[in-house]
Structures are given as C-alpha cells and as structure tokens.
Amino acid sequence: MPAHDEHNGLILLIDDRRDIAAMVGDYLEQRGYSIDYAADGITGLHLAVTNSYDVIVLDLSLPGMDGLDVCRKLRQEAHKSTPILMLTGRDGLEDRVSGLEAGADDYLVKPFEVREMEARVRALIRRDRRAVTDEILKVADLELDTGTMRLTRAGQELTVSPIGLKLLAILMRESPRVVSRRDIEREIWGDRLPDSDTLRSHLYGLRKIIDKPFERPLLHTIHSSGYRLADLKAESPNQAQTVIAS
Known part of the structure; x- marks a missing residue:
C-alpha cells in the first residue's frame, strides 16, 4: 500500500452493490485510503454516527434506509458535518437537488469512473481540512x-x-x-x-x-x-x- 499523504484518510463506503463496493474499496485502498463498509442504510448510519470519517461515500438507493434519510439524520439529528459524496443513478436536477438539500456535499452519477470518485473524495478532504477563521x-x-x-x-x-x-x-x-x-x-x-x-x-x-x-x-x-x-x-x-x- 502506498505511503499515506496529506490527502489520504478514512472513508466510509455505504453501498448495497458489493461488486461496486469491492471495486471502489480496492482502488481507494491502493491509493492509500482506509475503508469501512456497510451494505445497508441502518448499518451505515450507525457507523457514521459512532466513528469519525474524512468522507462518507453514500449510495442513494439502499435497503433498510435510503441514502436521503441517512444523510438527513446525519445532518439534522446527529449534527455530523462529515463531507458526503452521494452516488445516484438519477441525473435529473430535482434528484440532485434533493440529495444536496438533504446534506450531501457533492454527487456522482452512475456509471462513473473510479478515478473521478477518488478525485472528488480527495477534493472534499482537502476542502474540509482548511482552517477557517471564526x-x-x-x-x-x-x-x-x-x-x-x-x-x-x-x-x-x-x-x-x-x-x-x-x-x-x-x-x-x-x-x-x-x-x-x-x-x-x-x-x-x-x-x-x-x-x-x-x-x-x-x-x-x-x-x-x-x-x-x-x-x-x-x-x-x-x-x-x-x-x-x-x-x-x-x-x-x-x-x-x-x-x-x-
């Protein structure tokens, strides 16, 4: 595994498609990230609330609890500000806006290039680590x-x-x-x-x-x-x- 640099971090991947999760997880780990994984919304929400992650990669369509509900609960009930990259198979403006209004920071429409996902994850981490004057x-x-x-x-x-x-x-x-x-x-x-x-x-x-x-x-x-x-x-x-x- 490559040595960690300033862009690497701990990622929570929540996606019920295990083939996609395996591909994304393997790629990110090869790039120096650590990965936690959940295959349903309820487990994903539990991990997101009880741990500290640099980015959460969250699929919109999940069993148990969909991605929008997971996102809303993280923002409104758990008051978690962890950057969220939402994965969606829907490309309409209203669908994207729904994800952003629920609290997502960015979205990626399926099918996607895993290199683009990594670039977006890296950008979210870099932005979140910037110091901000109160x-x-x-x-x-x-x-x-x-x-x-x-x-x-x-x-x-x-x-x-x-x-x-x-x-x-x-x-x-x-x-x-x-x-x-x-x-x-x-x-x-x-x-x-x-x-x-x-x-x-x-x-x-x-x-x-x-x-x-x-x-x-x-x-x-x-x-x-x-x-x-x-x-x-x-x-x-x-x-x-x-x-x-x-």
Missing part, C-alpha cells in the same frame, strides 16, 4: 457563524449542507459585490472543477431555504456575471458586516 457574517437579516456553522434568518435557524454554508460564506464576505461563477467554483472545489450543474444545483437548493419562506430575496443571479447576496431594496455601501469572533 466570523459572524451578516447580510440583512441573514446571519452565519462560521465557527459553529449556525445559520439564521430573521432569528429562524436554517439547515443547509456544508457546501451550501461555504457558498454563503463566500457570497456574504463579498456582499454586495457580484462573485463570478468561476471564482466560486475554484474557492470551493479548487482545480478539480465539478460538472456545470453542480453549482447551479447548490444555489437552487439555497434559494429554497434562505429566500422562499421569506418576504425579500437575498440571493441573486446576475446574468453573464455571477451571483450576489444582498437586500437590493435596502442596499447600502455597508450592506455586509463581518465580525471576528472572540
């Missing part, structure tokens, strides 16, 4: 504590996936300026850029959470330019505030 970010009535990753709007606590929170942090720090699609993608995924629908899916999911239940939209798409987070009806030069947590 800040309180505020735009209008939206507030994000980057230390606790607690998000509220108008005092109401909101549940957003880890990548969704990172997207918000980028846009809130730059508010009210427009941030280009390329800059956002590189900040989150580095040089291993995702397919063209990934960012759009995350932003679509974010709008449903931070804007749809409220009177004024804050997340705006600027055609041919990028995205901005701002209250356009009450915009001022000091729209965004950043407070370094003590």
